[in-house]
Structures are given as structure tokens and as C-alpha cells.
Amino acid sequence: KTTPETTDPSGDVRLTRISKRYGSFTAVHPLDLTVPQGSFFALLGASGCGKTTTLRMIAGLEEPTGGTVHLGDQDVTHLPPYKRPVNTVFQSYALFPHLDIFENVAFGLRRRGIKSVKKQVEEMLDLVQLGEQARKKPHQLSGGQQQRVAVARALINHPKVLLLDEPLGALDLKLRRQMQLELKRIQTEVGITFVHVTHDQEEAMTMADTVAVMNAGRVEQLGSPADLYENPRTTFVANFLGTSNFIEAEIDSRSGDEIVLRAGGGRLTLPGARCPAQTAPGGKVLAGVRPEKISLTHADDADAVPAGRNRITGRIADSSFIGVSTQYVIDSPVCSGFEVYAQNIDRDPRLTPGAEVVLHWNPAHTFGLDAAQDID
Numbered sequence: 001k002t003t004p005e006t007t008d009p010s011g012d013v014r015l016t017r018i019s020k021r022y023g024s025f026t027a028v029h030p031l032d033l034t035v036p037q038g039s040f041f042a043l044l045g046a047s048g049c050g051k052t053t054t055l056r057m058i059a060g061l062e063e064p065t066g067g068t069v070h071l072g073d074q075d076v077t078h079l080p081p082y083k084r085p086v087n088t089v090f091q092s093y094a095l096f097p098h099l100d101i102f103e104n105v106a107f108g109l110r111r112r113g114i115k116s117v118k119k120q121v122e123e124m125l126d127l128v129q130l131g132e133q134a135r136k137k138p139h140q141l142s143g144g145q146q147q148r149v150a151v152a153r154a155l156i157n158h159p160k161v162l163l164l165d166e167p168l169g170a171l172d173l174k175l176r177r178q179m180q181l182e183l184k185r186i187q188t189e190v191g192i193t194f195v196h197v198t199h200d201q202e203e204a205m206t207m208a209d210t211v212a213v214m215n216a217g218r219v220e221q222l223g224s225p226a227d228l229y230e231n232p233r234t235t236f237v238a239n240f241l242g243t244s245n246f247i248e249a250e251i252d253s254r255s256g257d258e259i260v261l262r263a264g265g266g267r268l269t270l271p272g273a274r275c276p277a278q279t280a281p282g283g284k285v286l287a288g289v290r291p292e293k294i295s296l297t298h299a300d301d302a303d304a305v306p307a308g309r310n311r312i313t314g315r316i317a318d319s320s321f322i323g324v325s326t327q328y329v330i331d332s333p334v335c336s337g338f339e340v341y342a343q344n345i346d347r348d349p350r351l352t353p354g355a356e357v358v359l360h361w362n363p364a365h366t367f368g369l370d371a372a373q374d375i376d
């Protein structure tokens with residue numbers, strides 16, 4: 001670890017009823033959020049949802065309309081950016097083109113009047129694996145390397161919190177994937193809090209310990225990547241983090257830990273813990289299931305589907321082979337108005353458009369959502 005303060009609570013970020021209005025438009029509704037010291041936190045959402053505004057309020061680049069920002073015990077709401085123990089890395093690396101990599105990284109130290117910078121700069125360049133590039137100019141580096149210089153330059157001042165605003169947005173997909181792992185490694189090594197803004201769900205899930213999914217100026221759901229993926233609470237979150245199928249169903253009964261649903265004349269079950277609080281018989285529920293959890297069996301082999309699986313019938317409307325698996329679009333009378341997506345790794349040659357199939361899955365992979373909300 002290059003910083004000794006790994007358990008120092010001053011790296012906690014605490015937003016209390018923080019909000020931002022531009023004229024009559026509310027970009028961020030009053031928001032409470034705590035990011036614990038040392039965590040890798042992602043603000044995830046589509047363009048315009050307020051994630052950058054939230055990040056900029058932590059940085060001090062944007063004055064909140066209401067609420068407070070604390071870093072540890074310190075109320076920094078009214079402190080200018082340079083007095084906050086935070087640093088920001090932007091999508092545009094904003095490196096000094098005429099300075100070499102060493103001097104770009106040394107810049108923050110020199111500005112503070114520190115004379116002997118060599119050891120610290122070398123340590124930082126090693127951290128971002130650019131020790132060999134110290135005497136190059138920014139234009140001689142790749143986009144990913146330039147972004148690593150920007151990270152080193154931000155970290156050299158030993159901020160308590162590093163804010164990253166779509167830092168990988170300008171990189172091509174392959175480089176972006178590499179840099180995600182690289183940033184995660186750097187964060188683990190320095191042990192400070194990272195707050196990362198992105199619209200890329202895969203990026204957020206790869207890197208972050210905790211993800212806040214934002215929608216229209218609000219945090220729609222907060223959790224670990226696995227929790228958000230497995231237990232989305234709204235159709236927005238379910239759809240933002242991958243593809244989901246929704247089957248309109250009605251609660252039939254509760255049996256032990258299981259909820260029994262009626263859907264299109266058939267029955268589905270799901271774990272009670274994964275159903276909305278309102279589970280009275282007759283209540284409407286959307287039963288969600290991820291495509292990769294669904295198996296397809298040709299209707300001729302329907303008897304071979306093991307007992308105890310949730311099952312619905314349908315007809316293949318479309319299929320596309322994508323290498324590791326085949327993706328199917330299914331028309332099912334159980335889901336009027338919806339297409340069902342399924343993904344199979346078996347390559348049964350009979351599973352072509354027009355084929356009648358049974359879709360089946362482990363009931364434990366079903367999640368229930370309140371049907372009163374709109375479907376996106």
C-alpha cells in the first residue's frame with residue numbers, strides 16, 4: 001500500500017439530502033448516500049440521470065442547491081475544490097502536452113513547492129506501470145497509457161477520495177476492458193475510496209464493490225453488482241443491468257418459503273424472499289427471469305423436463321448464434337405482448353425458428369416485481 005491511511009475514516013463520503021436544481025429543472029433530487037472508506041463505488045445511469053452532477057458536488061465543482069457533503073467528519077459543502085481532500089480524473093486526460101510524463105505526474109508536488117519529487121513520482125509511475133515511459137511526451141503514449149498518467153497525477157497528492165468521471169469513455173472497447181481491471185488493481189493497491197461515474201453497466205459491475213443505479217435524478221437501487229443483477233427491485237434496474245424477461249402473473253398462494261403464481265393457465269413458483277412485500281392471493285406480480293437461466297427443450301421432448309422447474313411453452317421466433325451460446329426470441333402465449341429471450345449453449349439442431357419449445361428454469365432464479373410499476 002502506498003498510503004498508510006487505509007482504515008482512516010476520513011475517506012468516507014457522506015451525502016445528506018444533497019440536491020441540485022438548474023432553474024426549474026431538478027437534476028438531482030434530495031439524495032442520501034454513504035460511500036465507505038476504501039470502497040470502489042460506481043454511479044451508474046443513462047445520459048442525463050444526474051450522475052456527473054452528483055460527482056461534481058462531491059468534488060466541489062458544483063454548488064448543491066440543498067444538503068451537505070461530508071468527507072469523514074468534515075463538512076466540505078462550502079469548501080472550494082482545491083481545499084477538499086479529493087482529486088478528479090476526467091475523460092479528457094488534460095495532460096500538459098509540452099511536459100514529459102514524469103513532469104506531468106510531478107506537477108502537483110512542484111506546485112506545492114516540494115523540491116525532491118523523484119522518489120514519489122517514480123513510485124506513482126510504477127504503480128500505474130509506466131516506469132519505462134517517464135521521459136516520453138503524452139502524444140507518444142496510447143490512450144490507455146495517457147489515462148494512467150492522469151490517474152498517477154491525481155493520486156500523487158494522496159487524496160482521500162479519487163473521483164473518476166467516465167475516465168475510460170474515450171477508449172476503444174478492448175482497451176477499456178483492460179483499463180477496468182487496471183483501475184481496480186490500482187484502487188486495491190492504494191486502498192483509497194474511488195467514486196466512478198459510468199453509463200456502462202458492464203464497467204460498473206466489473207470494477208465496483210457497490211453500484212448506485214441512477215434514474216432521473218434519483219438512486220433507483222444500491223447494492224453489490226451481484227445483488228443488483230440477481231435481485232433488481234424495479235424493471236428499470238432489471239433492464240439496465242442486462243436483459244430480463246417479465247411474465248405477468250397473479251399470486252395464487254404461499255406455500256412455506258415459496259410463492260406460487262398463476263400465469264397464462266400455468267403455474268410458476270419463486271422464493272418468497274424474492275417477491276415484493278405485497279403477496280396477498282390475487283395480487284399482481286411481474287415474474288422476472290434472466291435469459292441465460294432459461295433452458296430450451298423441443299416440445300417433442302417435453303416429458304424429459306425435470307419436475308420442479310418453472311416452465312412455459314412457446315415458439316421460436318428468431319435465433320442468432322453468438323459463439324459461446326445461441327440467443328433465442330420466443331413468442332409465448334403466457335406472455336402476451338412480450339417476447340421472451342433465452343440463451344442456450346446446447347445446439348439442438350431442431351431449435352430453429354418455428355419450432356415449438358418448452359422454456360424451463362430453476363424457480364430460485366425467478367424474481368418478483370410489483371406489477372403496479374410501468375414496464376420500460
Ligand code: ATP
Pocket residue numbers: 022025027045046047048049050051052053054199
Ligand atoms: P452524462 O453521462 O450525459 O454526463 P449525467 O447522468 O452525468 O449524464 P448530468 O451531467 O449530471 O447527467 O446532468 C443531469 C441533468 O442536468 C441533465 O439533464 C443536464 O442536461 C442537466 N444539466 C447539467 N448541467 C446543467 C447546467 N449547467 N445547466 C442546466 N442544466 C444542466
